[in-house]
Amino acid sequence: MIRALHRWPGLLALALVTVLSLSGAALSVFPAAERIAAPQAEAGMTVATLADRIQGTYPGVEQIRRAPSGRITAYWFDQGTPGAAVVDPATGQGAASADPNQTQRWLTNLHRSLFLGDGGRIAMAVGAAAMLVLALAGFLLVTRRVCGWRNWFTRLRGPLAGRLHVEIARIAVVGLVLSSTTALWMAASTFDLLPGGGVPAMPVEVSGETGFAPGQMLLLVETPVDELRELSFPYPGDATDVFTLKTDRGTGYLDQGTGALLAWTDLTGWERVSETIYMLHTGQGAATLGLVLGLMALGVPTMGVTGVVVWLAGRRGRPRIRGNQPAGRAETILLVGSEGGSTWGFAATLHAALTQAGQRVHTAPMSAFAPERYAAANRIIVLAATYGDGAAPASAKGFLDRLAAADRAPDAPMAVLGFGDRSFPAYCAFAKAVAAAAEAKGWPQLMAIDFIDRQSPQDFARWGRALGDAMGVDLELSHEPIRPATETLTLVSRRDHGAEVQAPSAILRFALPRAALWQRLVGAGFARFDAGDLIGILPEGSPLPRLYSLASARRDGFIEIVVKKHPGGLASGQFTALEPGDTVTAFLRRNPGFRPGRGRAPLILIGAGTGIGPLAGFVRGNARQRPVHLFFGMRHPDSDFFYGEELRVWQSEGRLTRLVTAVSRGTKPYYVQDALRGDAALVAQLIRDGARVMVCGGRDMAAGVADALAEILAPTGLTPAALKTEGRYVEDVY
Amino acid sequence: MKLKSLLATLALTTALTLPGLAMARPVTLTTTLNTYGGDGAYLALYVTDASGAYVGSLWMAGDKSKYYEHLSDWYRATGGDTAQVNGITGASVGAGRTLEITLDLADALFDAGYTLHIDAAVEDMRDSPNEVAVPLTTAGAGTSVTGRRYIASFAYDM
Numbered sequence: 001m002i003r004a005l006h007r008w009p010g011l012l013a014l015a016l017v018t019v020l021s022l023s024g025a026a027l028s029v030f031p032a033a034e035r036i037a038a039p040q041a042e043a044g045m046t047v048a049t050l051a052d053r054i055q056g057t058y059p060g061v062e063q064i065r066r067a068p069s070g071r072i073t074a075y076w077f078d079q080g081t082p083g084a085a086v087v088d089p090a091t092g093q094g095a096a097s098a099d100p101n102q103t104q105r106w107l108t109n110l111h112r113s114l115f116l117g118d119g120g121r122i123a124m125a126v127g128a129a130a131m132l133v134l135a136l137a138g139f140l141l142v143t144r145r146v147c148g149w150r151n152w153f154t155r156l157r158g159p160l161a162g163r164l165h166v167e168i169a170r171i172a173v174v175g176l177v178l179s180s181t182t183a184l185w186m187a188a189s190t191f192d193l194l195p196g197g198g199v200p201a202m203p204v205e206v207s208g209e210t211g212f213a214p215g216q217m218l219l220l221v222e223t224p225v226d227e228l229r230e231l232s233f234p235y236p237g238d239a240t241d242v243f244t245l246k247t248d249r250g251t252g253y254l255d256q257g258t259g260a261l262l263a264w265t266d267l268t269g270w271e272r273v274s275e276t277i278y279m280l281h282t283g284q285g286a287a288t289l290g291l292v293l294g295l296m297a298l299g300v301p302t303m304g305v306t307g308v309v310v311w312l313a314g315r316r317g318r319p320r321i322r323g324n325q326p327a328g329r330a331e332t333i334l335l336v337g338s339e340g341g342s343t344w345g346f347a348a349t350l351h352a353a354l355t356q357a358g359q360r361v362h363t364a365p366m367s368a369f370a371p372e373r374y375a376a377a378n379r380i381i382v383l384a385a386t387y388g389d390g391a392a393p394a395s396a397k398g399f400l401d402r403l404a405a406a407d408r409a410p411d412a413p414m415a416v417l418g419f420g421d422r423s424f425p426a427y428c429a430f431a432k433a434v435a436a437a438a439e440a441k442g443w444p445q446l447m448a449i450d451f452i453d454r455q456s457p458q459d460f461a462r463w464g465r466a467l468g469d470a471m472g473v474d475l476e477l478s479h480e481p482i483r484p485a486t487e488t489l490t491l492v493s494r495r496d497h498g499a500e501v502q503a504p505s506a507i508l509r510f511a512l513p514r515a516a517l518w519q520r521l522v523g524a525g526f527a528r529f530d531a532g533d534l535i536g537i538l539p540e541g542s543p544l545p546r547l548y549s550l551a552s553a554r555r556d557g558f559i560e561i562v563v564k565k566h567p568g569g570l571a572s573g574q575f576t577a578l579e580p581g582d583t584v585t586a587f588l589r590r591n592p593g594f595r596p597g598r599g600r601a602p603l604i605l606i607g608a609g610t611g612i613g614p615l616a617g618f619v620r621g622n623a624r625q626r627p628v629h630l631f632f633g634m635r636h637p638d639s640d641f642f643y644g645e646e647l648r649v650w651q652s653e654g655r656l657t658r659l660v661t662a663v664s665r666g667t668k669p670y671y672v673q674d675a676l677r678g679d680a681a682l683v684a685q686l687i688r689d690g691a692r693v694m695v696c697g698g699r700d701m702a703a704g705v706a707d708a709l710a711e712i713l714a715p716t717g718l719t720p721a722a723l724k725t726e727g728r729y730v731e732d733v734y
Numbered sequence: 735m736k737l738k739s740l741l742a743t744l745a746l747t748t749a750l751t752l753p754g755l756a757m758a759r760p761v762t763l764t765t766t767l768n769t770y771g772g773d774g775a776y777l778a779l780y781v782t783d784a785s786g787a788y789v790g791s792l793w794m795a796g797d798k799s800k801y802y803e804h805l806s807d808w809y810r811a812t813g814g815d816t817a818q819v820n821g822i823t824g825a826s827v828g829a830g831r832t833l834e835i836t837l838d839l840a841d842a843l844f845d846a847g848y849t850l851h852i853d854a855a856v857e858d859m860r861d862s863p864n865e866v867a868v869p870l871t872t873a874g875a876g877t878s879v880t881g882r883r884y885i886a887s888f889a890y891d892m
Contacts, residue, residue, distance in 0.1 A: 062860075063860065063861065075860040075861075077882070080882075082860070082862075082882055082883040084859075084860055098859075098860075099771060099859075100771070100772055100857075100858040100859060102771070105772070105773060105858070109773070117825070118797075189800060190798055190800060191798075192798075192799055192800070232806070235864070240786075244806075
């Protein structure tokens, strides 16, 4: 709901709010410029003195006005010719032209009415209303996203466009709310929707005399120039006319023959409110505030562009569910609780796989939960993301209420799969809440609750096999989070290894493809990647991409992978045969779960064979010289010691603290897990000190490493499983 | 801008307690502004009697009442009462443009000491009350006068 309140006004009023904010930002400069340029009255100067001086210079003076900036303008008639000038209060002499600034006038008319009269004013008021709704809904969205307003300035994650959008918004929102609220007030006032102020009655009795000098009038002597707004002189020759004085406090009439105050009316409270609002909106009288508001308004066009980018990315991310069956006929019901759309992607994969396995499947948002309609259902599967600190994601709103309100739980057993990010404290909290509610309701369980950390396709495939077992079908879930847009990569160099040990391998380096501006903004494709991310390469003659871990980050300026030729392997055979200049078709898949993360905690990197790739990438990127201990298993140092030369250089540069190698080919095979055991005391100490363990390589090696670590950690009371829960032990296993 | 048979005379006639409405004639008021280099001007056209007292309004060019206080003579005379210009209000007049209004004015208004006034005001520029003040006489019809600041020419034709 709130998201819709943010999205639609944003998209519909994008052009309007862009014009409003840009013209508003430009206009914000004028009050400050006027403040600087206008000659100011000296402190304590009175209106009487000012009137005296100006009348000395311009005997035909009719009116003196003081703008909130302190600029004083005099209007006079000299032998029937009208004149006007900005006056220096120190001398009473004209100092500058009083003609309105044409640029400012043009901008003002654009800003308030698009040069379209009342229709334009209404359009701009609608724009201001849209801005206000956007700002308030945006505030609620950010509050929810960062789990409460106390975390308003917390660090953000995710693609650049979304981050930029929120970074600007959380600073600019104050100004935008202020500017749009005051704009609506001013529009309402212009259209007479607000009560106006009173007017002092014109005095009936005047002395009938003329010629009392304004410099002698008591009220003018008592009124400092700082409070002056306007002083109007009587018509020459009209003895019934009066002096009219307007100040910050009110309006009064003075007799031109005696100087006596004839009538006075204070400003009403309502008028004061209106004037304050005018000041807050225009910056006239509050030039610095005006500049700040103008700067904040400048963020709007950027937020517009990034907002559209986020919206488009969200739309792209939500796939179409093909062959969705009616709820009443489906054997399997898939309920999806997704915020940004990525969980829908998993649902689509599961839907397709189940359909292929011969199932009739109905997929729907969790918010459409309707157990009475699931007449043919044999099982109900809930895929639930979590929003913020445990709230229901957008498409799951109301699910828990409906479940609680139901007479009884459905007969068909259910399974919950949670999607989340283990680095957040409320990991899969909503999925857990759903599972708990189901259990409390007595809903039979198909499978225990399980979790997918950071959209891991591996986790999902593992869960899919378990689901297949529970259903008695063979279920292989090969999930690609977003249908990849492929790019063509050109090989620039290759370094061969391993031929001598019957494991021909190569380090392949590709040139960075050119990134379009939108890609850089969204961080799409190869515009943004880190070591440890995955690259999918499509071999010729097979639609199935092969995934490799990247050994380089974008800032390294190239794309690097380590590939081993498998005997008879179609893809690896093609890739290891690439020569510089050859091209491949590839796409990027992020792997946020396999990152060294920030901080200074030591890293323990453990890899064997081509698994060295991402680990070498981490070391290469370790410019901040975080302590890094690399355990590297190979067959023979003369043959498959990938990055041997670089590792020595990186060590000398402080990027690598310690390198421990294990060689398996020899009289006595020595594996990387053996190397860990050999360093047990150090490894245990490092982990006690908060080290993060990252393992990359084959499944057997990973299992061996886990066993070794379990042994090493036994005396400390820690276990690999506990470390995994904390996110301090991550694997990239193939 | 042309308006036929406007009953603007109502306000005037009631104030003047004229014997009857029948004795009225169409009068065209033509106001041409000079190129003063600002936004559209607000103009108040109204009539005072021989003693200078406000009698009634003929036309208000400008529809945002919050700006009426800048038509300061008119505003003082009427207390800013928008009822005085109900139904006889139009758009403000741009620099260099002409406002032409035709109304039925009572015969009794002519050659009887009444004066037609125009107050003018432009945003961020000077207020010009009493921009034009012409006695309403049959002889004066068709004679063009110049305003003080914004009006290049004004004339009434019968």
